[in-house]
Amino acid sequence: VKGVASILSFVPGDQEEKAEIVRDLALFMLPSLAPGGGTGDRDPARRRIAAENLEAALANLDATNAGPDLARAAGRLAVLLRALDDAGLAGLGQGLLAVFPDAVERLRDSLSPEPFTLADLPTDISARYVAPGGQARLEVIPADDLRDPDAVERFVAALRKVTPDASGAPVTIYEAGRAVLSAFVEAGAIAVTAILILLGLLLRRVSDVAFVFAPLGLAALLTVLCSVVFQVPFNFANIIVLPLLFGLGVASGIHLVLRDRQERAGDDRAAGDAFETSTPRAVLFSALTTIGSFGSIALSGHPGTASMGVLLTIAITLTLICTLVLLPALLAVRGRGRG
Known part of the structure; x- marks a missing residue:
């Protein structure tokens, strides 16, 4: 102060x-x-x-x-x-x-x-x-530049030591940030829980559920890594990308796992044949249309909206790559184990 x-x-x-x-x-x-x-x-x-x-x-x-x-x-x-x-x-x-x-x-x-x-x-x-x-x-x-989120947190903390009921723009910004972060955690937890329940009801096998979810988890980690490498930090506008990633990316894994199950029906040694069918190509084209739709948001003149478009493009691209690379490897390993 x-x-x-x-x-x-x-x-x-x-x-x-x-x-x-x-x-x-x-x-x-x-x-x-x-x-x-x-x-x-x-x-x-x-x-x-x-x-x-x-x-x-x-x-x-x-x-x-x-x-x-x-x-x-x-x-x-x-x-x-x-x-x-x-x-x-x-x-x-x-x-x-x-x-x-x-x-x-x-x-x-x-x-x-x-x-x-x-x-x-x-x-x-x-x-x-x-x-x-x-x-x-x-x-x-304030003594510091309140454009720095850490400075806002320090200022509000110092202010509330003297008067807990203080109000104003810095307090509003700080509490809004906490509300957005809390909503993000809640949305992420709901999304992951709902997806796991849906996968359990649809696939009825723990291994298949894990195989569908593994590329999504890896893509989420790589998205966070890319946000640091490419200097596209998370903010109040683009933090919704991670929950969206699970919702948008789970469909590709479901299609591939179900097609794999269909291809090796009665013959566990046929694992991996699903990736010699048209399903991976359909997954690719579907993901590309999604990338094109959300990628256009990156052209927005609003910095927060544009960063959301950039991160969505990165996230969906990484989800597609992880699904088409990691999932076949997991299915092939399981097929060899059963063989």
Whole structure:
């Protein structure tokens, strides 16, 4: 925590001492800020003389000390001043000094300080720091950059040591992150449990269930590895990829295991013949269409959505590779064992 701001932060302290310093400055500055009584910049002759003096100063500019960029700019300004007539000089003066009288007036007013209290604050500031019931709001300023998730966690932890009921954007972000992580764990557990139950009811063999699930587990581990290698970190948008991976990838394993079971019906030595049929090709084309559909999300202009598309493409590709490489090996090993 770097500090705390409240409505009192807008009321300066030691006002009388500071006002005395300003009044001392006013003794020297106010006479020079008094409005003049002459024609001033309304006299075309005086404007022309001022322009000629400025042009002469630009011509005498030391290009070595000023640098090439400033020297070129000075040359262009000198050419412009020579080309302007009286009306052009008047317009130039108006454009450059239109706000100058108001600025001088504000400076003159600031040299006459008056006591500043809470009642002098604008309504929008007062409403931000004081509730209608009179309850004051304290704004805690973090010491670290809150774009770093670890900094957010440290800041919220330090804040809750003093006031457990604190609220605000950092607390909301921190709690939202915890909610998303909890939802991810819950969704992953539900997905894995539902898939295992479905596989058990469909395949009715522990070995077949393990064979279908093994490529999915390996693909999940490789997806996490690729997210680190390719610097596509998990975030609140793309963390849903892992539960989706199990749901999208389990179908391929089911098709291949059932086809293998059909091919070796009555002959356990025929294990692996399923991969000489059209089923692997169908699995490949089906996965490619899925990759194309989800891969298009990677073209999104939103960084979180784009990262989800990238990770989904990686995850489904790895699931396809693991299914077509690991699953045949497992089935072949089982077939040799039975043979």
